[in-house]
Amino acid sequence: MSLSYDAIIIGSGSNGISAAIYLQQKGLKTAIFEQAANPGGSTRTQELTLPGFKHDVGSAILPMGFGSPFLRSLPLEEHGLEWIFPEIPYAHPFSDGSAHACYTDIRKTAVQLGDDEASYFNLFEPLVKDWEKLENDLLGPLGIPQHPLDFMKFGLKALPSAKLLAKHYFKNEKSRIFFYGSAAHSTLPLNSLASASFGLVLSTMAHKYNWPFPKGGAQNFINSMLSYYTSIGGELHLEKNITQLDELPESKTYLFDLTPKQLLKIKGTDFPGLYRKRMDSFKYGAGVFKVDWALSEPIPFTNEKCRKAGTVHIGFSEEEMENSEQSIHQKNMTQTPYVLVAQHSIFDNTRAPEGQHTAWAYCHVPNANTEDFSKIIEDQIERAAPGFKDCILKKSTMNSAQLNAFNPNIIGGDINGGKQDITQLFTRPIAKMSPYSTPNPRIYICSSSTPPGGGVHGMCGFNAARAVEKDHF
Template identity: 90%
Template structure:
């Protein structure tokens, strides 16, 4: 191991590796230090149930990884990455057996919505058309936008709550439920300001890019990033749990792919009391309860469109969904939570032995909950797919605390590196011109706790690395 570096990155999540790649591309000497024995953080694939069944422990569907301005500039396909595009990006089944699907074709999608067809087009067509202009402004820290007019127009739709936006645009409950399915990825109450923004961005990505995922598992995304990183001279050290800067070789800069709570525990940093105080008030969001199934057949959804979708959002009424996403913030659960299901093996035969299948799901739960929610998740899936439970060969579950044990960044089960409400969306971890920099000039944060927040897009790492270059090199 060399004695000194230009930049050391602590943590090999998608953001840590993105930061390392950008700095290495700029000719710097870099290395990544990771506490786990396998790289990838929340983007890892393991045989959690039975041999030959590959389950994504964390992230599973990577539209932002495919569409990310930084990641799509990398030659990842040359380093083993293969994308799988499901026939339908996502669907939402209703209690009468019908379903709405989000197709890449925006007109085909809108045509399902009856009276709400024109409103759907009115809401999404400008976003899909102008996404190329919007993405850089939305995927960085708050600043002067490159395209102010488009940014303001987006802000007017994105700042309200999902509930307010859905009520304004859609007359029919099914259309509102359909919108809630993607807005609820925010893990916020659906009447919280800016919860609409998640529905807008994620559905726009589905129309623009589909909701693809890496062949063989999300781990292959990380493996391709690392293969490229090493090919340009980067170094990765595993099983290195960093607790003190002294445990690392000398470096001009250190980029932490950690959340504020963890960074504050690292010894040897030189942070002001004020910075520590502000970072200590950073808020974490609700947790998740995760379940993976090995199945002897695909999930038998009643609706055919759901059987052809990579992702299925489950929530049978507006009230059920609003309630489920609200009560978790008051340490409660409903019996009918919003559930996200991903089914890779229908499109990717490498995920399970021949004839068998995998499925991945989670619901949002109170932060830190250790309760077992498998029965209510399975009951929700069964409502949309009678006979589902009989297909289960084996399951693996992880409550919030077990997820945090798997990856210390998943504080209390929060998969986004901190609450993503209006106060912490663009100004995370604290409101500051460069949220990536800290009062210790050597130290930067590059995790999902910085803008643009959770998801596998690498943009937090890329933005942090740009700040390092600007300040030091």
């Protein structure tokens, strides 16, 4: 370990590693300090159920990791990363046994929607075509956009609620439910301002890049990033739980891949009282309850489209999905929640012993709720895949407290690093010109509590590192 550095990064999630890589690429001396024995934050893979069954403990499907402007620039494939592209990015089953699939082909997707075919195509075709003009502005801090007109057009569609946008564009309930499936990744009520933006961005990513995942487990994504980082001279130090600044070597700058609640606990930061008060008001969002299964066979979805999809969204009516996402913010829970299911092993045979399979799923729950919702989740999947429960060999569950223990950044089960409503979409953790800087000129924040928020994309770290470069180097 060196005696002094240009930048020390605390936390080895995708944002922390991205910040370290960017600064190391610029010829600066950097090091990552991670509190856990294994790097990666939420992006880790373990045998949670039975030997030979590889489960992604946190992040599982990584479209933003594949499509991230910064991560795309890195030679991760040369460092062992191999992407798996499911036949269908995501699908949504309905109560009558039918389903809609989001194909990479927009027209093929739109045709399924009947009367809503033209509306769907007209909504997404311009977004996919112009994505390169939008991505840097959407995945960075609020500022003067590089392409103002395109950005404004997107904003007019993205700022309304998912409910309002769906009703404006789609006549049929199935089309609206289909859009809700991607919009509900926001963990916001579907009538909240800007909840439409998640549906627009994630569906655009599916049409442009698919929703891929790393072969062998999400951990391999982190492994490839760290392999590249150390190959260019970066240092990684594990099992270093930092509680005060003077526990770290001397450095010109420090970048914390932590949420506000954790950063405020670090001693020696010399933050003034007003800043602490504002940071203490940062809002955390809903939590998740997660289940992993070892299965004797693939999930027996009634509809073939779901059997060919890497991700399946489950919610059988508009009312069911709206109630599900509304109730969690009222500290309640429905018996028919919106459920996200990931199926890796039907496309990646390294995930389970031959002939057997894995599945991964979660539902949104009130923040810090510790109840067991595995039966409710299984009941929802059973509705779309009769016989699913008979395929279960073993399961592993994680409530919000267990997820928080696994990764301290998941406060109360919030996987997005803070609520991503209209008040904290761009102005996170607080409203200021540089959301990554703090009153201490040597300390920066590079976590998902900064723009653009949750997801495995590394852009929070990239943007924070650019701020450090601009301010100090």
